Amino acid sequence: MAIKCGKCSRVIGKNDDYISCRHCLNNAHLSCGGVTTDAYHTMEREGTLASWKCSVCVKKNIPQADVGTQASGPPFYDSELLVNSSQTLENLIDSIVGLCLTFYY
Numbered sequence: 001m002a003i004k005c006g007k008c009s010r011v012i013g014k015n016d017d018y019i020s021c022r023h024c025l026n027n028a029h030l031s032c033g034g035v036t037t038d039a040y041h042t043m044e045r046e047g048t049l050a051s052w053k054c055s056v057c058v059k060k061n062i063p064q065a066d067v068g069t070q071a072s073g074p075p076f077y078d079s080e081l082l083v084n085s086s087q088t089l090e091n092l093i094d095s096i097v098g099l100c101l102t103f104y105y
Contacts, residue, residue, distance in 0.1 A: 007032035
């Protein structure tokens with residue numbers, strides 16, 4: 001089965017470098033994800049590729065514990081990286097309430 005880009009919906013070639021969101025698991029061409037080839041290879045070398053999140057998941061402020069669950073709808077990507085940031089309890093509660101409201105409406 002061909003892998004498709006979550007932003008442009010085109011097939012990602014078997015020899016193409018691509019990046020996957022660690023939360024929603026959608027894939028993106030590097031250019032669609034806003035990641036340069038140099039940045040990709042740096043993340044690959046440092047073992048941080050698995051920490052990349054698409055802009056939709058970053059904006060939703062998804063907590064670390066939710067990694068691996070599916071998000072609804074195709075996200076749009078940019079070069080934002082999640083860097084082991086700490087969340088206050090207030091931010092965590094706000095993100096949970098926001099997710100509940102999103103699913104409610």
